[in-house]
Amino acid sequence: MANAKNRSSEDTTLGDAPVDLDATPDVVGAVEADAGRGGLARSASLEIERLMASTLAPGLYLVATPIGNLGDITIRALTVLARADVVYCEDTRHSRTLASHYRIGSPLRPYHEHNGAAQRPRILAELDAGKRIALISDAGTPLVSDPGFKLVREAAAAGHRVESLPGPSAALAALTSAGLPTDRFLFAGFLPPRGTARRSRIAELQTVPATLVLYEAPQRLVECLEDLAAGLGPRPAAVARELTKLHEEVVRGDLVTLAQKFAAKEVRGELAIVVGPPLLGAVTDDAIAFALRAALADSRLKEASRSVAEALGVAKGRVYEIGLRMKSVADDEPDDARGDDRGET
Numbered sequence: 001m002a003n004a005k006n007r008s009s010e011d012t013t014l015g016d017a018p019v020d021l022d023a024t025p026d027v028v029g030a031v032e033a034d035a036g037r038g039g040l041a042r043s044a045s046l047e048i049e050r051l052m053a054s055t056l057a058p059g060l061y062l063v064a065t066p067i068g069n070l071g072d073i074t075i076r077a078l079t080v081l082a083r084a085d086v087v088y089c090e091d092t093r094h095s096r097t098l099a100s101h102y103r104i105g106s107p108l109r110p111y112h113e114h115n116g117a118a119q120r121p122r123i124l125a126e127l128d129a130g131k132r133i134a135l136i137s138d139a140g141t142p143l144v145s146d147p148g149f150k151l152v153r154e155a156a157a158a159g160h161r162v163e164s165l166p167g168p169s170a171a172l173a174a175l176t177s178a179g180l181p182t183d184r185f186l187f188a189g190f191l192p193p194r195g196t197a198r199r200s201r202i203a204e205l206q207t208v209p210a211t212l213v214l215y216e217a218p219q220r221l222v223e224c225l226e227d228l229a230a231g232l233g234p235r236p237a238a239v240a241r242e243l244t245k246l247h248e249e250v251v252r253g254d255l256v257t258l259a260q261k262f263a264a265k266e267v268r269g270e271l272a273i274v275v276g277p278p279l280l281g282a283v284t285d286d287a288i289a290f291a292l293r294a295a296l297a298d299s300r301l302k303e304a305s306r307s308v309a310e311a312l313g314v315a316k317g318r319v320y321e322i323g324l325r326m327k328s329v330a331d332d333e334p335d336d337a338r339g340d341d342r343g344e345t
């Protein structure tokens with residue numbers, strides 16, 4: 001079995017000499033002068049050569065790969081993939097495009113949600129035998145809405161080195177381009193595809209005091225945005241589509257407007273939804289009850305809750321709950337003190 005070590009498998013030295021990142025003034029000048037003469041290509045290939053010549057310790061390497069643009073891969077990721085004894089991926093045909101582009105000849109083998117249970121003992125045996133195993137997914141960071149968590153858990157429990165090579169992830173690319181607060185965010189993955197389950201998951205997210213990042217399929221975008229708008233109110237949001245690709249776009253607006261915008265056109269490609277944190281803070285239950293009383297004058301509780309939620313930027317479920325409480329208080333009052341009850345339950 002491989003021993004887990006504390007230090008990284010590749011140290012930050014050039015040959016035997018440690019890189020002194022503070023001693024740069026002369027280097028910066030030299031780099032600028034050299035850049036136009038292919039200096040960048042030379043430096044990058046030197047770094048590749050250096051890493052290729054270094055020893056890659058046995059262990060499991062989680063390697064982030066591009067989410068569209070093949071250029072979005074780190075030098076270290078390339079050299080780990082090139083030196084790995086086996087690269088496990090979701091779909092070998094898909095990952096061959098990346099491997100061929102960079103002429104990486106390491107064997108590709110499938111690891112996905114349908115064969116994971118059968119493959120794990122084999123991978124653990126390979127780790128026991130001192131192999132260097134890389135795990136990638138179809139795109140982005142493995143394990144992020146992709147397979148790998150159980151493999152990491154078992155490899156770590158068996159004492160193997162597990163190293164993550166950070167790089168692209170649609171979640172972070174979407175978050176950073178949305179123009180919404182980034183100090184706290186919750187990655188909520190894919191919401192359930194069915195309406196009822198999706199709406200109850202959204203209800204769970206209503207009070208999360210953070211920006212939300214979600215993945216969604218293009219054919220479900222509009223219904224998902226509609227449910228988000230109904231459940232969370234008109235919060236500021238963004239749909240980040242085809243990031244790093246030719247037709248990349250980030251459409252920003254509140255959830256209601258976005259739902260309307262996307263309903264009017266065919267949605268294609270891969271996308272992520274980013275929703276700003278709750279606007280509520282300042283909106284008290286009393287303020288909601290006040291607005292609700294007015295709205296109930298000419299509509300039923302359901303419609304009134306929806307319009308108040310939209311007007312105040314609060315969750316419809318919260319307004320409805322307050323409406324129900326108001327109604328039960330009214331029901332407890334003597335008949336002559338009762339206002340207009342429209343029989344809504």
Ligand code: SAM
Nearest residue numbers: 140141144145169170215216242243270271272
């Ligand atoms: N592991 C990947 C990552 O780190 O981003 C995500 C895998 S998940 C199965 C795939 C989902 O990510 C897509 O359905 C889409 O929601 C999102 N996605 C992937 N690539 C994207 C892109 N280029 N632009 C926007 N969203 C993307």
